[in-house]
Amino acid sequence: MDYRFIDTHCHVHFQAYKEDMDAIVERSLAAGVGLITVGTQSSTSKNGLALAEKYDGVWCTIGLHPNHLHAQEFHDEDELPPIIGGVTAPGGELSSSRQEEADSVKIKTRAERFDPDYYRELAKHPKVVAIGEFGLDYYRVPPGVDLDLMKADQAEAVRAQLKFATEVNKPVVIHCRDAHADQIELLKAEIDRGGLARRGVIHCFTGTALEAAAYAEIGFLVSITGIVTFAKNLQEVVRQIPLSQIMIETDSPYLTPTPHRGERNEPAFVEHVAAKIAELHGISVDEVARVTTANAVKLFNLS
Numbered sequence: 378m379d380y381r382f383i384d385t386h387c388h389v390h391f392q393a394y395k396e397d398m399d400a401i402v403e404r405s406l407a408a409g410v411g412l413i414t415v416g417t418q419s420s421t422s423k424n425g426l427a428l429a430e431k432y433d434g435v436w437c438t439i440g441l442h443p444n445h446l447h448a449q450e451f452h453d454e455d456e457l458p459p460i461i462g463g464v465t466a467p468g469g470e471l472s473s474s475r476q477e478e479a480d481s482v483k484i485k486t487r488a489e490r491f492d493p494d495y496y497r498e499l500a501k502h503p504k505v506v507a508i509g510e511f512g513l514d515y516y517r518v519p520p521g522v523d524l525d526l527m528k529a530d531q532a533e534a535v536r537a538q539l540k541f542a543t544e545v546n547k548p549v550v551i552h553c554r555d556a557h558a559d560q561i562e563l564l565k566a567e568i569d570r571g572g573l574a575r576r577g578v579i580h581c582f583t584g585t586a587l588e589a590a591a592y593a594e595i596g597f598l599v600s601i602t603g604i605v606t607f608a609k610n611l612q613e614v615v616r617q618i619p620l621s622q623i624m625i626e627t628d629s630p631y632l633t634p635t636p637h638r639g640e641r642n643e644p645a646f647v648e649h650v651a652a653k654i655a656e657l658h659g660i661s662v663d664e665v666a667r668v669t670t671a672n673a674v675k676l677f678n679l680s
């Protein structure tokens with residue numbers, strides 16, 4: 378398998394690529410970028426697998442994202458509005474452009490519950506390399522939803538999917554916003570009962586160096602998006618994370634890296650994430666490619 382990079386987390390089967398999905402995938406593979414396209418609910422989990430079945434070098438994950446636990450408005454029918462808040466969006470540049478995108482199309486999505494029987498059927502396919510993305514997201518509270526109730530619903534969905542990942546023996550792809558302490562507790566609880574043998578990754582990591590170290594302690598990787606190309610505080614954190622704990626991703630169509638800000642993101646742009654990490658660690662891009670690809674191949678057992 379010779380892919381220079383693996384984009385370990387993107388959504389190339391989403392509506393944003395409706396017109397040119399195959400072209401985007403082919404461009405990515407031609408650039409030496411294998412990719413894992415990530416499901417967020419029952420429909421996108423199934424559609425991601427359909428795309429993965431079509432191409433060597435494309436794999437998928439299946440799971441239920443916390444933002445799909447409650448009915449709410451999304452910027453397209455497949456995902457949440459990609460607004461980055463808190464510490465990771467300095468200068469307001471990102472927030473304003475993202476807000477415009479988010480305002481462009483709003484579609485109400487229905488609430489879902491995690492159904493192990495549905496996902497078990499999909500998980501049998503060898504192209505399904507992980508369970509996720511799921512996790513805790515305390516950043517985006519849907520209007521009219523009680524915060525404590527939302528947290529309880531999210532924790533329940535996380536426990537169900539951790540248990541499921543243990544059952545089907547796959548690693549997990551965790552989405553975590555403003556909730557690292559609770560997230561680590563839930564992961565530890567599953568590990569303590571003998572679960573999660575294959576561990577997983579905290580995707581789009583924007584936490585602190587201490588939080589990254591806490592994840593390392595329980596055997597979890599972190600994956601870094603294009604946010605690292607423009608957010609100074611994340612750059613300082615990434616400098617302190619050993620390469621052995623890092624994977625790279627685009628989270629396409631969101632979070633476009635510099636120098637493509639303002640464009641739709643795509644997996645081939647993952648090289649800009651790698652280049653920034655190389656600069657921060659004072660090593661070559663080749664070294665970042667080699668180690669992060671090996672980390673992905675090992676975690677997801679890619680072949």
Ligand SMILES: [Zn+2]
Pocket residue numbers: 510552553580581
């Ligand atoms: Zn996510």
Ligand SMILES: [Zn+2]
Pocket residue numbers: 386387388415510628
């Ligand atoms: Zn995602």
